[in-house]
Amino acid sequence: DTGVSQDPRHKITKRGQNVTFRCDPISEHNRLYWYRQTLGQGPEFLTYFQNEAQLEKSRLLSDRFSAERPKGSFSTLEIQRTEQGDSAMYLCASSPGQGALDYGYTFGSGTRLTVV
């Protein structure tokens, strides 16, 4: 296993179109996270899965955003009716964890979304 994989690396879409990103976590990691990063800022939390259950969502995650992690393996993040403000780097991370503890996040290379 070579780490967290994200696909695609880059996506350019027209305003109003739907886009979907995929994340494949490290196989033995039960926790998966999505973050968004805009230019000059640190990553901001979007949502968190423990196995297949989505346990936490940020207020940043509007109704146009949906994330899934079927079978507790890979995850998808879909943005419907994209807006120019959605342009950002979308980062996925995974970690092993038990209860209140996790043991360090590993991030993927990200998907850079540009909405034109």
Added chain:
Amino acid sequence: GIQVEQSPPDLILQEGANSTLRCNFSDSVNNLQWFHQNPWGQLINLFYIPSGTKQNGRLSATTVATERYSLLYISSSQTTDSGVYFCAVRRITGGGNKLTFGTGTQLKVEL
């Protein structure tokens, strides 16, 4: 939510110089990580260090959890050390399972 402040915001070094980056946080944490974001956007995990001291080659980090700060030391800096360094923390209570990132330190190492 928890506040994470990093200093300095920008740093320019000559190759071979040493530096110290600081991260202050406003609440008790059970996870603290230092990341290096390279010019291509990849976030590289440098240290998982909720407390104590760790070293990895030219890099070392110390977290004093009781005083709510962490330090990242870079010795004999190289041009490949350039990029943004982020500190990220997870609150023990009330913060859910998310890491909260600081605003980063932009480091440029020149020849």
